[in-house]
Amino acid sequence: MKYLAAYLLLNAAGNSAPSAENVKTVLESVGIEVEEEKVSSLLSALEGKSVEELIAEGNEKLSAVPAASGAAPAAGAAGAAAEAEEEAPEEAEEESDDDMGFGLFD
Numbered sequence: 001m002k003y004l005a006a007y008l009l010l011n012a013a014g015n016s017a018p019s020a021e022n023v024k025t026v027l028e029s030v031g032i033e034v035e036e037e038k039v040s041s042l043l044s045a046l047e048g049k050s051v052e053e054l055i056a057e058g059n060e061k062l063s064a065v066p067a068a069s070g071a072a073p074a075a076g077a078a079g080a081a082a083e084a085e086e087e088a089p090e091e092a093e094e095e096s097d098d099d100m101g102f103g104l105f106d
Contacts, residue, residue: 002032003042011051019043 006026010018020043024034
């Protein structure tokens, strides 16, 4: 993902066909160790394609994903949030007993 992000950053900066050296330079500038085979794999997969074409292909693939599959994880996350809210008041009550009525300056 970081290799693709570097490629897209270069493209957004006006470099319509970033080279492997360009991608390496961006990644190394933020302290990321570069794996040569991943850079070459990315560039070979993107060779001859524009970013606009890639985004259009990705949107087509996303449109084929059923909408119901996204609802189940969202419901699970909502349930987990509700459980966390139920536990929070109990924890707050326990914390209030920690001072045992003594103030900081008593």
